[in-house]
Amino acid sequence: MSLTIYFAAPLFTAAERAWNAAVVADLRAALPAVEILVPQEFCAVFDAAKHAGSSTDFAAVFAACRDNLVRATVVVAVLDGADCDSGTAWEVGHAYARGVPVIGWRSDWRPAEDGAANCMLSRSCRAIVADGAAVVTAVRALEQRPAPAP
Numbered sequence: 064m065s066l067t068i069y070f071a072a073p074l075f076t077a078a079e080r081a082w083n084a085a086v087v088a089d090l091r092a093a094l095p096a097v098e099i100l101v102p103q104e105f106c107a108v109f110d111a112a113k114h115a116g117s118s119t120d121f122a123a124v125f126a127a128c129r130d131n132l133v134r135a136t137v138v139v140a141v142l143d144g145a146d147c148d149s150g151t152a153w154e155v156g157h158a159y160a161r162g163v164p165v166i167g168w169r170s171d172w173r174p175a176e177d178g179a180a181n182c183m184l185s186r187s188c189r190a191i192v193a194d195g196a197a198v199v200t201a202v203r204a205l206e207q208r209p210a211p212a213p
Contacts, residue, residue: 066206067098069135071155073148074103083141086195090139093199097206100131132157137164137205139198142180142191143171152184159187166201167191 070087073079080103087101106127128150132138138158140151147155158165167180167188185191190201 065096066136066202067100067134068094068202069132069138069154069158070099070101070141071132071138071151072141073144073151089195090198090202093195094202097202100135102128102131105131128154129157133161135163137166137202139166139168139202140184140188142167142169142184147180147184152181155184155187164189164205166198168198169193 068090070083070090072083074083083101083103087099090097091099106124132154135158138154140155140158141148142151155165155167165188167185167190169180169191170193180191189205190197192198192201
């Protein structure tokens with residue numbers, strides 16, 4: 064089964080974008096046959112140099128994220144923080160409502176509700192993992208599942 068991953072994560076600081084880029088590069092190296100859709104790559108607004116002094120077309124950002132999320136067959140959602148990023152939470156809910164498997168990634172060692180995140184998020188995930196190697200294992204397990212009957 065061919066998979067397309069939507070990488071849902073906060074991306075509003077240079078540190079978040081750098082971490083996302085690094086872990087996505089690792090995922091792409093480990094899963095070369097899997098397409099990975101990353102909002103900070105397909106939305107020009109996240110290029111800080113281009114964004115400086117300009118207004119943001121939030122309708123275009125929403126449409127690009129939604130349209131790419133609809134293409135995904137798997138969502139990898141970063142659930143770090145005292146409370147998950149609101150955009151990531153929306154993406155998890157959208158995927159769950161469509162029956163798209165969600166792999167929650169919590170690298171944050173602080174205790175959280177329901178073991179990993181708010182129970183509405185944690186219980187929307189097929190798996191919650193703590194590192195990139197575990198994401199790869201979870202994705203490979205999904206690759207082995209037969210495609211659903213039409």
